[in-house]
Each structure stands twice: as structure tokens, then as C-alpha cells.
Amino acid sequence: xxxxxxxxxxxxxxxxxxxxxxxxxxxxxxxxxxxxxxxxxxxxxxxxxxxxxxxxxxxxxxxxxxxxxxxxxxxxxxxxxxxxxxxxxxxxxxxxxxxxxxxxxxxxxxxxxxxxxxxxxxxxxxxxxxxxxxxxxxxxxxxxxxxxxxxxxxxxxxxxxxxxxxxxxxxxxxxxxxxxxxxxxxxxxxxxxxxxxxxxxxxxxxxxxxxxxxxxxxxxxxxxxxxxxxxxxxxxxxxxxxxxxxxxxxxxxxxxxxxxxxxxxxxxxxxxxxxxxxxxxxxx
Amino acid sequence: xxxxxxxxxxxxxxxxxxxxxxxxxxxxxxxxxxxxxxxxxxxxxxxxxxxxxxxxxxxxxxxxxxxxxxxxxxxxxxxxxxxxxxxxxxxxxxxxxxxxxxxxxxxxxxxxxxxxxxxxxxxxxxxxxxxxxxxxxxxxxxxxxxxxxxxxxxxxxxxxxxxxxxxxxxxxxxxxxxxxxxxxxxxxxxxxxxxxxxxxxxxxxxxxxxxxxxxxxxxxxxxxxxxxxxxxxxxxxxxxxxxxxxxxxxxxxxxxxxxxxxxxxxxxxxxxxxxxxxxxxxxxxxxxxxxxxxxxxxxxxxxxxxxxxxxxxxxxxxxxxxxxxxxxxxxxxxxxxxxxxxxxxx
Numbered sequence: 229x230x231x232x233x234x235x236x237x238x239x240x241x242x243x244x245x246x247x248x249x250x251x252x253x254x255x256x257x258x259x260x261x262x263x264x265x266x267x268x269x270x271x272x273x274x275x276x277x278x279x280x281x282x283x284x285x286x287x288x289x290x291x292x293x294x295x296x297x298x299x300x301x302x303x304x305x306x307x308x309x310x311x312x313x314x315x316x317x318x319x320x321x322x323x324x325x326x327x328x329x330x331x332x333x334x335x336x337x338x339x340x341x342x343x344x345x346x347x348x349x350x351x352x353x354x355x356x357x358x359x360x361x362x363x364x365x366x367x368x369x370x371x372x373x374x375x376x377x378x379x380x381x382x383x384x385x386x387x388x389x390x391x392x393x394x395x396x397x398x399x400x401x402x403x404x405x406x407x408x409x410x411x412x413x414x415x416x417x418x419x420x421x422x423x424x425x426x427x428x429x430x431x432x433x434x435x436x437x438x439x440x441x442x443x444x445x446x447x448x449x450x451x452x453x454x455x456x457x458x459x460x461x462x463x464x465x466x467x468x469x470x471x472x473x474x475x476x477x478x479x480x481x482x483x484x485x486x487x488x489x490x491x492x493x494x495x496x497x498x499x500x501x502x503x504x505x506x507x508x509x510x511x512x
Numbered sequence: 513x514x515x516x517x518x519x520x521x522x523x524x525x526x527x528x529x530x531x532x533x534x535x536x537x538x539x540x541x542x543x544x545x546x547x548x549x550x551x552x553x554x555x556x557x558x559x560x561x562x563x564x565x566x567x568x569x570x571x572x573x574x575x576x577x578x579x580x581x582x583x584x585x586x587x588x589x590x591x592x593x594x595x596x597x598x599x600x601x602x603x604x605x606x607x608x609x610x611x612x613x614x615x616x617x618x619x620x621x622x623x624x625x626x627x628x629x630x631x632x633x634x635x636x637x638x639x640x641x642x643x644x645x646x647x648x649x650x651x652x653x654x655x656x657x658x659x660x661x662x663x664x665x666x667x668x669x670x671x672x673x674x675x676x677x678x679x680x681x682x683x684x685x686x687x688x689x690x691x692x693x694x695x696x697x698x699x700x701x702x703x704x705x706x707x708x709x710x711x712x713x714x715x716x717x718x719x720x721x722x723x724x725x726x727x728x729x730x731x732x733x734x735x736x737x738x739x740x741x742x743x744x745x746x747x748x749x750x751x752x753x754x755x756x757x758x759x760x761x762x763x764x765x766x767x768x769x770x771x772x773x774x775x776x777x778x779x780x781x782x783x784x785x786x787x788x789x790x791x792x793x794x795x796x797x798x799x800x801x802x803x804x805x806x807x808x809x810x811x812x813x814x815x816x817x818x819x820x821x822x823x824x825x826x827x828x829x830x831x832x833x834x835x836x837x838x839x840x841x842x843x844x845x846x847x848x849x850x851x852x853x854x855x856x857x858x
Contacts, residue, residue, distance in 0.1 A: 290857065355733055355735070356719075356735040357733050375735075378719065460721065461720050461721070462857055462858045464857060472682065476681055476682055477849045478846065
């Protein structure tokens with residue numbers, strides 16, 4: 229009996245070990261190194277403990293502004309994904325298999341396109357003299373040619389397009405586990421179509437919505453390719469600033485401090501969110 | 513079909529082995545080049561003709577300037593390179609660290625044919641500039657009938673909403689263009705405030721980009737009509753069918769030299785010097801202008817009218833070119849990046 233349980237606990241550990249080893253090497257090791265670097269001096273007296281890198285972030289309103297923009301954009305992107313993604317997931321869950329497959333393919337199509345091509349597409353649409361500008365001009369809504377490239381609106385649009393599938397697919401999984409009989413019951417007891425979605429489907433899909441929106445939030449807060457290509461150099465976000473510190477200015481200490489701050493604030497937002505949503509999801 | 517290809521490759525391998533065996537008697541020179549079409553041009557103009565002329569083998573390692581500098585540092589006691597090419601001013605750093613060897617003017621037969629800026633650092637270990645990029649103004653010839661004449665023209669209201677500025681923090685050409693704007697606005701390498709103020713003044717009616725393909729997009733979409741950037745990139749745009757022309761403003765264009773340097777401690781100093789001398793001959797200088805529109809640094813390079821109209825060429829025009837101290841740039845770049853990012857941030 230005792231040997232049986234021993235083997236049972238050893239085997240899962242064995243199965244987990246490749247993943248754990250990979251995580252250790254590719255995530256924890258560099259993360260700890262980064263953490264150390266953010267507290268160490270560079271230059272002539274390299275290697276001493278210091279808080280100067282952090283002081284620079286706190287004292288300087290430029291980086292505070294960059295951080296604020298990053299979190300504001302991530303929140304807007306997550307909210308929009310929820311707003312668009314939930315109804316979409318509901319429709320997909322009720323659709324026939326063919327329609328559902330088509331919708332799934334459509335929604336993950338942007339993910340399968342290279343970021344450069346996707347961004348170029350947005351440039352053609354949003355850029356000065358692009359399709360959007362031309363259409364609005366033809367309709368007489370604007371006089372001069374306009375551009376959403378290098379604007380926050382442009383970044384939000386491009387990011388929602390890429391991140392939507394993460395939310396839709398996780399939510400779809402949650403909705404799929406709701407027994408159809410529950411909704412049928414609510415309908416027979418007098419709830420309308422939207423009433424049934426609001427009172428039954430929505431609360432029961434909270435776990436999917438929660439993990440989906442967490443993914444979206446985490447991905448948008450740390451992304452820098454789309455923001456830098458669509459947003460341009462004048463709209464800095466934290467990940468872009470970190471990239472520039474590391475590869476352009478070679479200020480690794482400061483770049484590390486920015487990274488640690490990004491991670492800490494993200495955790496501060498994500499952990500309470502997980503706790504709250506798990507309670508909401510669990511109660512119903 | 514299949515059998516014959518096997519036969520062919522066997523013959524090929526045997527021939528290669530024989531050749532390699534024969535080549536082992538030859539002297540080998542190890543150099544770097546920058547890869548891609550640049551390296552191909554480099555082979556056509558310099559490397560292959562040199563091999564044929566001196567019956568030697570030139571081993572080409574594809575490595576950009578920063579990688580090459582890192583390798584030189586690592587191999588300091590036992591250098592594997594004999595000759596290294598640098599762009600972006602890294603030869604100054606390498607020379608200051610003693611990784612490059614000074615050259616006597618008498619060691620280069622083509623020395624007297626060179627413009628003085630191209631051989632100014634020989635005694636410090638900075639090899640000759642064998643060709644140079646030049647930063648000036650690119651403009652759309654369909655939209656602008658009269659060529660701009662001054663760096664300050666980019667603030668002209670006629671170009672409002674169609675000015676393209678290249679990010680100075682992430683793009684070396686962008687930085688050099690900015691330093692020139694700064695100088696024209698009354699600043700210096702010790703004080704970039706005038707330049708930052710100038711740029712801030714035109715920001716509301718300009719677009720800031722960071723990568724050269726974005727410059728092409730903006731010219732292609734009609735958003736850009738004028739942009740401070742490089743002469744060789746104007747040629748890239750022309751080849752893509754865009755109506756773009758390069759002009760050196762009256763205040764002068766900015767030099768972005770590409771140098772060929774003698775590695776300190778090479779065991780093949782004589783051959784390496786021959787290679788450097790061969791790199792700066794008029795024919796090669798002319799070839800770089802023809803292939804990629806870099807400005808010749810050898811005074812004897814004779815360009816056709818068409819090529820000459822697209823590059824800064826001739827003693828009078830070359831005399832206007834401005835050089836910024838690469839060491840000072842390296843020392844201040846990080847602080848400048850920061851100031852620049854703040855100035856342009858929305």
C-alpha cells in the first residue's frame with residue numbers, strides 16, 4: 229500500500245520534470261538574474277547594492293507616464309475583448325459544427341499571420357491616405373486626410389484583433405460545459421433570450437472569461453512589437469522602454485528595474501482579480 | 513538523372529578536395545563583411561579581384577560591426593582577423609582599445625588619392641574610409657519642384673504634415689541627421705537643446721519613424737515629401753520606383769564612414785596592408801558609388817553623370833561634408849537617447 233502511493237507520487241513528478249526543468253532554465257533563472265541586476269550598480273563600482281535604478285523610475289514622471297499608458301491600454305484592450313468576445317463565444321457555442329469551425333478559423337486567422345504582415349495590413353487601412361481615411365473623406369465626414377497610425381486608438385484596434393481569440397476560445401470552453409438543460413429550464417421558467425444569457429450563461433462562464441481576460445491582459449501589458457509598429461516611437465509602452473534600455477542605451481540595471489516593476493504591478497492586479505473571479509464563479 | 517547527379521557531386525567533391533589541397537599552399541587572409549547584397553558587392557569589387565591578383569584566399573566572416581568588435585576583444589591575444597570593416601564609428605572604440613594597428617601613409621600606394629577626411633585617423637589605428645554614406649535630405653520630386661537647400665527647410669510650412677523624421681534613439685542615420693539639425697539650429701555636441709527644440713517645433717506636423725522600411729512606406733503612400741536620411745537609401749527608393757531624390761543641403765551633409773582597418777597583432781601585416789590598399793583604389797570607390805550610391809573617398813574615382821547626380825561627389829561638394837566625433841557620440845549616446853525619447857513622447 230505504502231509503496232503504491234510512493235510510486236504514484238514519483239511518477240507524476242517524473243512526468244512533470246521536463247516541463248519544470250524548462251521553466252526553471254527559461255523563466256526562473258533569467259528572472260532571478262534580472263531581479264539581481266535591478267539592485268546592482270554598474271560602471272566603475274559595479275556589483276554593489278543600490279536602489280538608484282528604482283529611484284529613477286519613481287522620481288521621473290516620464291516613466292510613470294509610460295507605465296500609466298501601458299496599464300490603461302491593457303485595461304481598455306481587455307475590456308473590449310470581453311465586450312466583443314463573450315457574445316461571440318455564445319453565438320459560437322450555439323452554432324452548428326460547420327459554422328462554428330468557420331468562425332473559429334476566422335477568429336484565429338490573425339494569430340497565424342506574421343506580425344509584420346498584420347501590421348502592414350493595418351497600415352494600409354489606418355495609415356494616412358489609407359482605406360479608412362479615404363472612405364471618411366468620400367463620405368464628407370472629414371476634410372483632410374487622417375491617420376490612426378501612431379495613435380492609441382490604432383494600437384488598441386490592432387491589439388484587440390490579435391488577442392480576441394485567447395478570450396473567445398477559453399470562454400467557449402467554459403460555455404461548452406454548461407448543460408443545455410440549464411438554459412432550457414430558465415427559458416421554460418419565463419426568462420427571455422437575453423435574460424437567460426444574463427442569468428445563466430454569463431455567471432457560469434465566469435471561469436472562462438476570467439482566465440481569458442487574464443491572458444489578454446498579461447499579453448497586452450507585455451507586448452511591444454505591435455505597439456511599437458502601430459504606435460510608433462512616440463507612444464512608448466513599458467515593454468518598448470525596457471527593450472530600448474536593454475538594446476539601445478545598454479542600461480541593463482534600469483531596464484531590469486523597469487521589468488521588475490512591470491511584473492510586480494501585473495501580479496498586484498492579477499492576483500486579486502483571480503481571487504474575486506474564482507469566488508464569483510464558485511458561488512453560482 | 514539521380515545517378516548522374518550523384519556522379520556529378522562526386523566529381524565536384526573530388527575537384528573541391530583537390531582545389532582545397534592546392535589552396536592550402538596559398539596564403540589566407542581573414543576579414544569580415546556585412547552580409548547580404550552588401551557582401552556580394554564587396555566580393556565583386558574587392559575580395560574576388562584581390563584573390564585573383566595576388567593568388568591568395570580571402571576568408572570572409574559575415575559579422576556586423578558590433579559583433580566584429582566583440583570578437584576582436586575576445587581574440588585580443590590571438591587575433592583571428594587580419595582586416596576588419598566597420599561602420600557606425602566602432603573603429604574609434606576599437607582603435608582606442610588598441611585592437612587596431614596604425615598605418616603609415618607610405619604603406620598605402622593609394623594614400624595620395626584619398627580625400628583627407630578618409631585617412632585622417634591612420635596614425636591612431638583608424639583605417640581608411642573606403643566609402644561613405646552621407647546623410648542629407650530626401651524629397652519627393654513629384655510634389656516638390658524646387659529642391660530644398662537647407663536643413664531648416666523641413667520646418668517650411670509648405671511641407672507641413674509631410675515631414676518624416678527618423679528616430680535618433682534607435683537609428684544611427686536618424687541620430688546623425690538630428691545632430692546636424694542641432695548644429696544648424698545653433699547647438700553642439702555639448703548642447704543638444706537647440707536641436708530638440710527645433711524638432712519639438714515641427715513634431716505636430718511630422719511623422720516619426722524608426723526603421724528604414726517605414727520611410728519607404730511613407731514615401732510610397734504619399735505621406736512623406738521630405739525626410740532627413742541617407743543618400744544610399746534614396747537610391748533604394750528610386751529603384752523601387754518612387755520619385756525620390758537626395759540633396760546635400762548648403763550647410764553640408766553628414767559623413768557616416770565605412771572603414772577598412774588593420775588588426776593589431778596580425779601575422780599577415782603585409783598582405784593585410786595590400787588588401788587595405790586594394791580596397792581604397794579608385795576603381796573600388798567608383799564601384800561602391802555605382803552599386804549602392806555611397807560617396808567615393810578616392811578623388812580619382814570617375815563617376816558617370818547619372819551616378820554623380822545621385823551622390824555627393826567632387827572636391828567642392830565633398831568639402832562641405834560634416835563629421836561628428838564618434839568617440840563623443842559613443843560617450844553621450846545613452847543620455848541623448850533619453851533626452852530624445854522624452855522630447856518626442858506624446
